[in-house]
Amino acid sequence: SYELTQPPSVSVSPGQTATITCSGDKLGDNNVCWYQQKPGQSPLLVIHQYTKRPSGIPERFSGSNSGDTATLTISDTQAVDEADYYCQAWHTSTVVFGGGTKLTV
Amino acid sequence: HVQLQESGPGLVKPSQTLSLTCTVSGASTTSDSYYWGWIRQPAGRGLEWIGRIYYTGSTRYNPSLQNRVAISLDTSKNQFSLKLTSVTATDTAVYYCVGCSDMSCQGGFDSWGPGTLVTVSS
Numbered sequence: 001s002y003e004l005t006q007p008p009s010v011s012v013s014p015g016q017t018a019t020i021t022c023s024g025d026k027l028g029d030n031n032v033c034w035y036q037q038k039p040g041q042s043p044l045l046v047i048h049q050y051t052k053r054p055s056g057i058p059e060r061f062s063g064s065n066s067g068d069t070a071t072l073t074i075s076d077t078q079a080v081d082e083a084d085y086y087c088q089a090w091h092t093s094t095v096v097f098g099g100g101t102k103l104t105v
Numbered sequence: 106h107v108q109l110q111e112s113g114p115g116l117v118k119p120s121q122t123l124s125l126t127c128t129v130s131g132a133s134t135t136s137d138s139y140y141w142g143w144i145r146q147p148a149g150r151g152l153e154w155i156g157r158i159y160y161t162g163s164t165r166y167n168p169s170l171q172n173r174v175a176i177s178l179d180t181s182k183n184q185f186s187l188k189l190t191s192v193t194a195t196d197t198a199v200y201y202c203v204g205c206s207d208m209s210c211q212g213g214f215d216s217w218g219p220g221t222l223v224t225v226s227s
Contacts, residue, residue: 042217045213045215054213090210098151
C-alpha cells in the first residue's frame with residue numbers, strides 16, 4: 001500500500017518559519033493537499049494542488065514540491081497556527097493521508 | 106457554501122453494522138460538480154479515508170475496508186450514507202462526512218461535517 005511519511009512533531013518559535021514535510025514514492029507525480037486540525041475541530045484545507053491556498057487561508061501558508069517530498073511552509077508562525085497538520089495524496093483513485101505532524105509554537 | 110451534518114447511533118455492538126447518514130445543504134447530491142465521502146479518525150490518531158460516491162452512484166473504497174463498507178446516495182433527501190459491517194473495537198472513531206467542490210477532488214476536501222463519535226462496545 002502507498003504510504004506518506006510525516007515527522008511526528010515540529011517545534012517553532014513565534015515569528016519564525018515552520019516547515020513540515022511529507023514524503024512518498026513518486027509524490028511529485030501526484031497532487032498533494034494539506035489540512036490543519038485543531039483539538040476538537042474538523043480538519044481544514046489549507047493547501048491544495050501543492051501550492052494553492054483556499055479562500056480565507058492566510059498568505060503565510062504555502063506549499064511546494066520537490067521530487068518525492070511535499071512541503072508545507074508557515075511563515076511568521078503564530079500561536080494560532082499550533083495544530084496537527086496532515087498531508088493527503090491520491091493513489092490509484094484512492095485517498096492516502098500522512099500520519100500527521102503536531103506543530104508546537 | 107456547503108454544509109454537512111453527520112447523524113446516527115453513537116454506540117454500536119461488536120459484529121453489528123455501523124450506519125451513518127450525512128445531510129447536505131448548500132449543494133445537491135445530484136450535482137455532477139461534487140465528490141462526497143467519508144473519513145474517520147480514531148481518538149488521538151490520524152485520518153483514514155473510507156470511500157467516496159459520485160452523483161451517479163459510482164463508489165470507490167479504501168482497499169482495507171472494501172469487504173465491509175458501502176456508501177449510498179438518497180437524492181430525495183439530499184443525503185448520503187455509510188454502512189460498515191461486522192464492526193470491532195478498532196472501528197471506534199470520529200466519523201466525518203466530507204465533500205469536494207470538484208468531482209475529481211483534486212482541489213481537496215473543502216467541506217467537512219463536524220464529525221460524530223461512534224463507539225463499538227457491548
